[in-house]
Amino acid sequence: MLYPQLRQLIAGEWREGRGDDVRVVVNPATEEVLGRYRCASDDDVDQAVAGAEQAFAVWRARSPEQRQIDLHRVAALIRERVDRIAHLLASEGGKPLHDARREVLRSATIIEWDAAEGRRLYGRVIPAEPGMHLEAMREPAGVVAALIAWNFPVGFMARKVGGALAAGCAVVLKSTEETPGTCVAYLECFVDAGLPPGLVSLLIGDPTRIAPRLVAAPAVRVVSFTGSTAVGKAIGKLCAEHIKRSVLELGGHAPVLVCEDADIEKAVTALVGAKFLNNAGQVCVAPTRMFVARPRYTEFCEAFAQAVRGLRVGAANEDDVQMGPLIHERRRTAIESLVQDAQSRGAKLLAGGRRIGTRGFFYAPTVLADVPVEARAMNEEPFGPLALIASYETLDEGLRRANELGYGLAAYAFTESARSARLIAERIEAGMLSINHCTAAPPGAPFGGVKDSGHGREGGPEGLLEFTSMKFVSHKMY
Numbered sequence: 001m002l003y004p005q006l007r008q009l010i011a012g013e014w015r016e017g018r019g020d021d022v023r024v025v026v027n028p029a030t031e032e033v034l035g036r037y038r039c040a041s042d043d044d045v046d047q048a049v050a051g052a053e054q055a056f057a058v059w060r061a062r063s064p065e066q067r068q069i070d071l072h073r074v075a076a077l078i079r080e081r082v083d084r085i086a087h088l089l090a091s092e093g094g095k096p097l098h099d100a101r102r103e104v105l106r107s108a109t110i111i112e113w114d115a116a117e118g119r120r121l122y123g124r125v126i127p128a129e130p131g132m133h134l135e136a137m138r139e140p141a142g143v144v145a146a147l148i149a150w151n152f153p154v155g156f157m158a159r160k161v162g163g164a165l166a167a168g169c170a171v172v173l174k175s176t177e178e179t180p181g182t183c184v185a186y187l188e189c190f191v192d193a194g195l196p197p198g199l200v201s202l203l204i205g206d207p208t209r210i211a212p213r214l215v216a217a218p219a220v221r222v223v224s225f226t227g228s229t230a231v232g233k234a235i236g237k238l239c240a241e242h243i244k245r246s247v248l249e250l251g252g253h254a255p256v257l258v259c260e261d262a263d264i265e266k267a268v269t270a271l272v273g274a275k276f277l278n279n280a281g282q283v284c285v286a287p288t289r290m291f292v293a294r295p296r297y298t299e300f301c302e303a304f305a306q307a308v309r310g311l312r313v314g315a316a317n318e319d320d321v322q323m324g325p326l327i328h329e330r331r332r333t334a335i336e337s338l339v340q341d342a343q344s345r346g347a348k349l350l351a352g353g354r355r356i357g358t359r360g361f362f363y364a365p366t367v368l369a370d371v372p373v374e375a376r377a378m379n380e381e382p383f384g385p386l387a388l389i390a391s392y393e394t395l396d397e398g399l400r401r402a403n404e405l406g407y408g409l410a411a412y413a414f415t416e417s418a419r420s421a422r423l424i425a426e427r428i429e430a431g432m433l434s435i436n437h438c439t440a441a442p443p444g445a446p447f448g449g450v451k452d453s454g455h456g457r458e459g460g461p462e463g464l465l466e467f468t469s470m471k472f473v474s475h476k477m478y
């Protein structure tokens, strides 16, 4: 399948960037160069924002019902083009083709859900004395700057672009450096569906140049960012400086509590799937720190390691592949260093712990047990195929360990006890808790974190409200 020409989408026009730098995009499974792009210039950023501002005026004047119809056309085109988009996503991002297809199809469902929810952005009438009408109105916020991570670029575009458009906003999206071809192919669906020119723009280039200019642009009213906590803090500072509202979807280091009464077989199946078969562990919500009740510790470690040893690692298009490569050589080096550090502090290697092959950034699914609290991997987000296991004596201790990091995105628990489940739900410091499963949040659920994992939500009614502003209108009629 042909790799697309990597162009910017600026004020309704697909064209080459006007920046100085040219960058390459690499297939992480083969290290082959897939394509090149010329970066966006400062002027490109300004033109994209100006185009979005003009298109916003057109889009906000459309009825919510019409916007839903328009977005349904986009979703239909995404479904029609699933093979092409998924192929690009798999080549650039390294995930198996069947996972890429699922992400693309799911993204169409997200857009449809948001499009319907856009018709329910109700305001409020506040009781007042006769002759006075008091109203809290919800309005589209304006131009949204969207910055996404590379690991689920299609899902994130659906949540940010689809959500913002459903709420009546216009969007300037900064592409990931790793998966720009996927971003181009995806946004072509919005353009080809006949949305107003300029309503969605795409900038590809140097994030340290594009992001500050985009955030500072006066027409930009909301900044929606998905990425690491370190970059999220920098974006948060820029937003504070320019008084921009922000949604920050940041890093995680999800704890798992495997209680004494857990069904170990079911827990292992769910956890191995969520940890390794989902983008090789390069997932913000990947279950990583597994705290297991002491009486079930050995049984869990053995069952988990055995399941992991049987996983099939390979390139996206290979038959039956379950786990792909890491996205960069530097990600692989980072995982290697975390594994070595943990082992040097006494952790036991139960599976993996090595590179695979000579081409591509493959690293074996890796399991460490008896991982001490001071190991770097227990504190830094691994963002890769590395699972850490440790034991706890009481549920109180397990909860303390689960909550001990700055992160607070996802958490998991496995228990057959309603009482333990309730206690964990009340005391866990996380934006999302899954009990006895690891399946992804549906479009109607509020996705997001607490503490260093960010603020604001994507998905559900809460996600759409992030793209709106409140206006209080009081009208004295006589």
Ligand SMILES: NC(=O)c1ccc[n+]([C@@H]2O[C@H](COP(=O)([O-])OP(=O)(O)OC[C@H]3O[C@@H](n4cnc5c(N)ncnc54)[C@H](O)[C@@H]3O)[C@@H](O)[C@H]2O)c1
Pocket (backbone or CB within 6 Å): 147, 148, 149, 150, 151, 152, 174, 175, 176, 177, 207, 208, 211, 212, 226, 227, 228, 229, 231, 232, 234, 248, 249, 250, 251, 252, 283, 284, 285, 381, 383, 409, 448, 449, 453
């Ligand atoms: N909470 C969530 O929903 C969620 C989802 C996916 C990934 N993540 C997190 O994202 C991280 C991995 O993704 P990544 O490697 O793409 O993250 P990243 O923070 O390196 O990059 C994210 C985005 O920020 C941009 N960026 C990078 N450096 C920048 C800078 N100095 N100034 C401005 N923008 C900059 C990138 O171009 C990209 O668009 C992990 O920490 C993961 O947990 C969070």
Ligand SMILES: O=S(=O)(O)c1ccc(CO)cc1
Pocket (backbone or CB within 6 Å): 103, 106, 151, 152, 154, 155, 156, 159, 283, 284, 285, 440, 447
């Ligand atoms: O946007 S989604 O595709 O639903 C999605 C996928 C993965 C993650 C975790 O990184 C969050 C959202």
